[in-house]
Amino acid sequence: MDFAIPEMVTKELEQFKGFLRTHLEPHLATWYKKEAIPRELFQSMGQDGWLGFSQENGHIVEQSALRQTILQENLAKISPGVAVAVLVQNSLGMVPLFLFGSEKQKQNHLPSAVRGETLLCLGNTEHKAGSDVANVRMQAENVEGGWVLNGTKAYVTNGAISDLALVTAISDPEAARNRRLSMFLVDLSSPGVSRKKLNKRVWIPSDLTRLQFNNVFVPDENLVGQRGKGLQQVLATFTHSRIPISGLTLGTAVGAFEAGLDRAKKREIFGQKIADFQAKSFEIADFFTRIEAARLLVLKAGWTKDQGKDFRMEASMAKYLTVEIARGVGLWAADLFGAASVMQDHPVHKFPLDAWASSLGEGTQDVQKLIIFREIMKR
Numbered sequence: 001m002d003f004a005i006p007e008m009v010t011k012e013l014e015q016f017k018g019f020l021r022t023h024l025e026p027h028l029a030t031w032y033k034k035e036a037i038p039r040e041l042f043q044s045m046g047q048d049g050w051l052g053f054s055q056e057n058g059h060i061v062e063q064s065a066l067r068q069t070i071l072q073e074n075l076a077k078i079s080p081g082v083a084v085a086v087l088v089q090n091s092l093g094m095v096p097l098f099l100f101g102s103e104k105q106k107q108n109h110l111p112s113a114v115r116g117e118t119l120l121c122l123g124n125t126e127h128k129a130g131s132d133v134a135n136v137r138m139q140a141e142n143v144e145g146g147w148v149l150n151g152t153k154a155y156v157t158n159g160a161i162s163d164l165a166l167v168t169a170i171s172d173p174e175a176a177r178n179r180r181l182s183m184f185l186v187d188l189s190s191p192g193v194s195r196k197k198l199n200k201r202v203w204i205p206s207d208l209t210r211l212q213f214n215n216v217f218v219p220d221e222n223l224v225g226q227r228g229k230g231l232q233q234v235l236a237t238f239t240h241s242r243i244p245i246s247g248l249t250l251g252t253a254v255g256a257f258e259a260g261l262d263r264a265k266k267r268e269i270f271g272q273k274i275a276d277f278q279a280k281s282f283e284i285a286d287f288f289t290r291i292e293a294a295r296l297l298v299l300k301a302g303w304t305k306d307q308g309k310d311f312r313m314e315a316s317m318a319k320y321l322t323v324e325i326a327r328g329v330g331l332w333a334a335d336l337f338g339a340a341s342v343m344q345d346h347p348v349h350k351f352p353l354d355a356w357a358s359s360l361g362e363g364t365q366d367v368q369k370l371i372i373f374r375e376i377m378k379r
């Protein structure tokens with residue numbers, strides 16, 4: 001197996017770091033204060049080709065998963081909250097449209113989404129449908145020319161800023177559990193849609209929003225993919241996005257580790273640097289090793305997808321391991337800053353909280369273990 005990162009990706013990463021220095025770092029403090037990400041960030045990312053897809057000869061092409069994970073790691077190292085907003089646009093918004101949308105839907109929406117002008121989000125989770133993805137209660141009633149949606153999507157990242165939402169709803173109430181959901185593309189400016197931004201404390205400055213649908217009309221042409229295949233489509237979407245979220249979670253661990261290491265090298269206690277206590281030096285060695293192991297698994301997941309192979313097991317293993325490590329490193333790094341770490345605007349404060357958030361998005365740790373076990377039994 002070749003562990004080398006392709007030269008092209010290494011080159012692009014340098015450009016991406018330059019982009020982050022100009023378009024992200026100077027504004028972060030304001031965005032964290034306002035708990036909001038301006039639309040202009042998506043537009044400038046789109047202009048420079050950082051939104052996961054590209055337009056080549058009039059066609060939309062998905063970029064390499066390996067490249068995506070590396071970009072996610074480097075963005076999340078600075079801000080996991082911004083990284084998740086970008087991930088949602090790419091992997092929960094564009095990916096299902098790319099995989100399941102009609103030619104017309106793709107032509108109408110993907111080019112402007114790739115440019116960061118149209119913002120997308122995905123709503124599946126409801127109060128009774130989280131890990132139990134199929135337990136959606138939202139109704140889609142078939143009427144002349146389309147569908148009428150009623151129900152609530154409880155937790156939608158980017159719900160406050162998006163133009164369009166992909167949502168799952170029951171289109172066929174009499175059908176079996178795995179054939180009764182369909183996926184719809186909803187214009188969030190439609191009459192009957194209301195949004196409530198929630199007061200979450202993780203993944204700041206991205207938003208988490210409740211979307212309510214009250215007799216919202218959706219034309220037939222906005223059914224995404226096949227009627228009755230909504231469950232399979234949303235599960236496939238989560239499988240795809242587990243690779244970039246592993247990159248994001250790895251970045252969360254790396255950001256925390258670098259902050260902790262810096263503190264350990266500088267802070268003097270009892271007349272010596274924290275890093276000079278052997279107990280702490282062992283922790284540094286241990287976390288560094290675990291992070292490198294997680295990085296190899298994340299890269300393997302991206303590489304497996306890029307090879308066109310089945311990546312379900314690799315994606316879940318990468319998600320599972322990165323979350324375990326990010327949770328440990330996040331708290332460790334915060335500990336090294338002592339009392340200062342509990343201040344909301346301290347740079348280390350976000351890492352343990354954002355590692356916690358990573359454990360929920362795209363399935364909890366228990367859900368990853370269920371998937372890994374299922375794949376083991378198949379092999």
Ligand SMILES: Cc1cc2nc3c(=O)[nH]c(=O)nc-3n(C[C@H](O)[C@H](O)[C@H](O)COP(=O)(O)OP(=O)(O)OC[C@H]3O[C@@H](n4cnc5c(N)ncnc54)[C@H](O)[C@@H]3O)c2cc1C
Nearest residue numbers: 122123124125130131132155156157357360362363364366
């Ligand atoms: C910050 C944030 C952003 C989010 N963004 C989105 C979004 O954009 N779109 C969207 O649709 N959703 C989103 N979600 C929702 C997220 O996908 C769900 O929170 C997640 O799937 C877990 O569902 P739940 O919260 O209902 O927990 P539950 O499913 O109720 O789980 C509760 C506990 O039970 C455990 N458990 C569940 N099933 C099993 C089992 N079979 N065996 C053993 N243990 C089990 C879980 O691991 C967990 O510990 C977001 C959540 C957060 C926190």
